[in-house]
Amino acid sequence: MSNKPLNVGLVGGGKGAFIVNPHQKAIHSDGTRRIVAGALFPDPKIALEEAANWPYPIKGYGSYDEMIEANKDLPDDEKLDYIVIVTPNFVHCDPAIKAMQAGIAVFCEKPLCLNMKEAGQLVRTARKLNVPFGLAHTYLGHWTSQFSRFIVQSGLLGDVRWVDSYYLQGWLASKLEATGQQQAAWRVDPKKAGGSGCGGDIGTHALMQLRYVTGLDVTKVSAQMETFVEGRALDDHFTTYCELSNGGKAMVRASQVCIGHKNDLGITIAGSKGTLEWKQEEPEKITIYLPDQPDRVYWRGAVSPGDGFLPKRVPAALLDDVQIPAGHPEAFHDAYARLHRAFEGDVRKWKAGKKFACDGSKYANVEDGWVGMAFLDTCIKSNKKKGAWTSMPKSI
Numbered sequence: 001m002s003n004k005p006l007n008v009g010l011v012g013g014g015k016g017a018f019i020v021n022p023h024q025k026a027i028h029s030d031g032t033r034r035i036v037a038g039a040l041f042p043d044p045k046i047a048l049e050e051a052a053n054w055p056y057p058i059k060g061y062g063s064y065d066e067m068i069e070a071n072k073d074l075p076d077d078e079k080l081d082y083i084v085i086v087t088p089n090f091v092h093c094d095p096a097i098k099a100m101q102a103g104i105a106v107f108c109e110k111p112l113c114l115n116m117k118e119a120g121q122l123v124r125t126a127r128k129l130n131v132p133f134g135l136a137h138t139y140l141g142h143w144t145s146q147f148s149r150f151i152v153q154s155g156l157l158g159d160v161r162w163v164d165s166y167y168l169q170g171w172l173a174s175k176l177e178a179t180g181q182q183q184a185a186w187r188v189d190p191k192k193a194g195g196s197g198c199g200g201d202i203g204t205h206a207l208m209q210l211r212y213v214t215g216l217d218v219t220k221v222s223a224q225m226e227t228f229v230e231g232r233a234l235d236d237h238f239t240t241y242c243e244l245s246n247g248g249k250a251m252v253r254a255s256q257v258c259i260g261h262k263n264d265l266g267i268t269i270a271g272s273k274g275t276l277e278w279k280q281e282e283p284e285k286i287t288i289y290l291p292d293q294p295d296r297v298y299w300r301g302a303v304s305p306g307d308g309f310l311p312k313r314v315p316a317a318l319l320d321d322v323q324i325p326a327g328h329p330e331a332f333h334d335a336y337a338r339l340h341r342a343f344e345g346d347v348r349k350w351k352a353g354k355k356f357a358c359d360g361s362k363y364a365n366v367e368d369g370w371v372g373m374a375f376l377d378t379c380i381k382s383n384k385k386k387g388a389w390t391s392m393p394k395s396i
């Protein structure tokens with residue numbers, strides 16, 4: 001592998017932006033990727049000022065169109081290898097398509113975009129141009145999420161009967177958007193967030209956690225989308241009962257009005273032989289419940305294959321990917337770093353003209369993003385029919 005770091009460009013991230021910060025830490029965490037450019041703000045003058053004030057030197061552009069256009073004329077070793085899109089949902093599709101068309105890989109924030117039309121365009125473009133496309137479902141990057149996936153998909157819990165996948169927050173329990181708070185303001189605006197507020201913002205994380213860990217798909221939903229805070233156009237409380245592709249059942253639920261809950265994402269998977277429980281606020285461990293046995297707690301970096309529950313063979317790639325010994329806690333930024341690390345591997349293969357995976361096993365991909373949008377679309381239809389069971393569309 002070349003030791004030249006990959007060049008990363010940012011779309012969004014100026015003036016008090018939130019999620020750019022964990023990304024920039026994760027991008028720089030291995031020394032093999034670095035941010036070199038950014039179109040950080042919609043107003044070109046402010047975008048350039050923000051780039052000039054960035055904590056280390058980056059090339060500023062007045063817009064992402066300019067950044068993508070200028071890339072064509074740069075010498076090869078200065079060209080962008082991938083862009084990271086950290087703008088509100090309504091500014092995901094356009095820069096992603098333009099970057100792919102210019103031969104730049106895309107790592108995009110979730111949810112994928114605004115609606116099914118955009119989602120279809122993104123999938124078709126990524127497939128046609130064969131460009132790596134990652135979707136930032138952060139929590140898949142926890143070692144414990146990847147370990148849970150191994151446990152469930154190896155059949156160690158038996159048949160999956162029931163899943164409860166949830167994401168509860170309390171920060172929108174009052175009308176925060178009325179104060180002008182930046183992150184709240186666009187999240188409650190259908191033109192900027194899409195057709196679902198809470199469902200799109202965090203329900204999609206709960207759905208992705210279910211799909212990633214179990215390998216199952218949602219086939220039908222019965223959805224209730226509620227708005228508790230008066231005057232809000234979108235749901236702030238989102239509850240779905242789901243049928244799964246193996247005949248099992250699930251709840252995928254989210255709320256932003258549960259005072260006291262911070263980033264309370266978690267999953268319980270009940271199988272015919274046992275149950276697995278994981279919570280993102282304590283991301284270093286999972287608990288396994290087996291009939292008539294003491295509960296087993298597995299910590300990242302401290303598991304013993306062949307212990308009476310785990311098989312003798314646990315993939316070496318999983319066992320070796322602990323980064324830092326157990327007991328020195330990994331958390332949110334490390335999860336993001338694991339996603340960027342895996343994406344970097346695919347981008348390097350792609351640049352070398354080799355086959356790359358981008359198969360959803362290490363980070364979510366554009367098809368996962370499409371499923372997220374299809375789920376929201378189906379929930380909106382079901383909710384309009386007072387929660388009537390509604391089928392998910394066939395995969396794209």
Ligand SMILES: NC(=O)c1ccc[n+]([C@@H]2O[C@H](COP(=O)([O-])OP(=O)(O)OC[C@H]3O[C@@H](n4cnc5c(N)ncnc54)[C@H](O)[C@@H]3O)[C@@H](O)[C@H]2O)c1
Pocket residue numbers: 011012013014015016017018019020039040041042063064085086087088089091109110111136137138182183186201
């Ligand atoms: N994966 C996660 O855990 C996670 C967490 C938070 C947010 N997100 C997602 O990240 C995205 C951004 O959310 P946020 O909370 O950081 O929002 P934010 O409002 O804090 O930041 C958005 C940034 O985009 C910039 N922007 C808007 N339009 C632009 C344009 N045309 N050109 C350039 N910059 C532009 C804004 O100026 C701002 O810098 C959303 O899609 C959100 O759903 C994901």
